[in-house]
Amino acid sequence: MNFRHQRNSGPVEADGRESQGPGRAAGFLFLLATLGCAAALAATYYFFVRTTTGQFIDESALVEAVEIHGAAGKASNRLLDWLPALSVLIASVVVVFVTAARRRWAAAGIAVAAAAGANVATQLLKALAPERPFRGIETLDFNSLPSGHTTLAASAAAAVFLMVSPRWRPLAGFLGGTFAVATGVSTLINQWHRPADVVAAFLVVGAFTIPAGWLVMRTGRRWNAWDGYNTHWASARLWVAVPVLAGLASAAVAVYSLLRIAPGPGQEGSTTNYFWAGTSLIVITGYLATVAGVWLFGLAARRTAA
Numbered sequence: 001m002n003f004r005h006q007r008n009s010g011p012v013e014a015d016g017r018e019s020q021g022p023g024r025a026a027g028f029l030f031l032l033a034t035l036g037c038a039a040a041l042a043a044t045y046y047f048f049v050r051t052t053t054g055q056f057i058d059e060s061a062l063v064e065a066v067e068i069h070g071a072a073g074k075a076s077n078r079l080l081d082w083l084p085a086l087s088v089l090i091a092s093v094v095v096v097f098v099t100a101a102r103r104r105w106a107a108a109g110i111a112v113a114a115a116a117g118a119n120v121a122t123q124l125l126k127a128l129a130p131e132r133p134f135r136g137i138e139t140l141d142f143n144s145l146p147s148g149h150t151t152l153a154a155s156a157a158a159a160v161f162l163m164v165s166p167r168w169r170p171l172a173g174f175l176g177g178t179f180a181v182a183t184g185v186s187t188l189i190n191q192w193h194r195p196a197d198v199v200a201a202f203l204v205v206g207a208f209t210i211p212a213g214w215l216v217m218r219t220g221r222r223w224n225a226w227d228g229y230n231t232h233w234a235s236a237r238l239w240v241a242v243p244v245l246a247g248l249a250s251a252a253v254a255v256y257s258l259l260r261i262a263p264g265p266g267q268e269g270s271t272t273n274y275f276w277a278g279t280s281l282i283v284i285t286g287y288l289a290t291v292a293g294v295w296l297f298g299l300a301a302r303r304t305a306a
């Protein structure tokens with residue numbers, strides 16, 4: 001028997017496969033991603049709340065949402081009415097089921113604490129952040145950033161994402177990201193929140209989920225193992241490709257909308273261009289966070305080898 005090989009190998013799974021730990025750079029990447037969320041949150045607040053240009057873009061998107069508030073508004077309003085109970089119900093069912101079935105007690109505690117922390121932080125930021133200064137833009141002066149409804153939806157989706165095993169995370173990330181993006185767009189359609197409020201909510205959730213994910217990886221080393229993409233239907237690269245394509249399509253919509261209202265010979269008075277640009281910003285941010293999260297957690301998870 002080769003004792004040196006036995007000593008250097010990783011833990012062995014129940015089915016006889018050997019799991020290998022993540023690279024040394026994983027911890028640094030988690031730290032970098034957390035700091036990136038915090039920096040992006042500060043930048044979002046400064047530009048969209050403290051500057052004239054940011055206030056104008058944000059408020060214009062909110063005002064123009066009235067133009068399409070019809071059947072879409074009724075549907076999105078129904079979603080928002082059910083959102084608090086729906087988010088808590090979905091997250092609770094998954095967390096309780098996985099905890100009971102897989103005995104992931106530490107992961108459950110970390111996931112619930114991260115979700116609670118994100119929602120508390122959102123309410124504190126809304127209450128303690130300085131009010132919007134007057135920059136010549138007709139708008140409500142109180143602070144509405146970040147969006148509480150979006151934080152609730154995104155944090156519930158993040159809790160599920162943390163609890164499931166790596167092979168299920170691509171699917172969980174896509175479904176949870178779509179749920180959070182739909183919630184954010186609904187708050188804009190119903191004139192509850194500006195686009196920047198939704199983006200800030202995504203960043204708050206990210207700032208709590210990423211370090212929580214590192215703790216989940218460290219405390220659940222044995223079950224955070226997988227064979228990589230496309231080895232299970234829930235780990236198919238399709239679930240990463242779809243949000244990437246949606247983000248690219250939204251970027252094209254944003255560029256087209258902004259070009260139509262940019263200063264120049266072809267400039268036109270906007271009716272819904274700011275709204276579509278703001279909606280695109282929500283979709284891009286939400287799905288970018290989804291893809292980045294799936295990639296980061298996939299990279300950090302242990303690789304199993306036959």
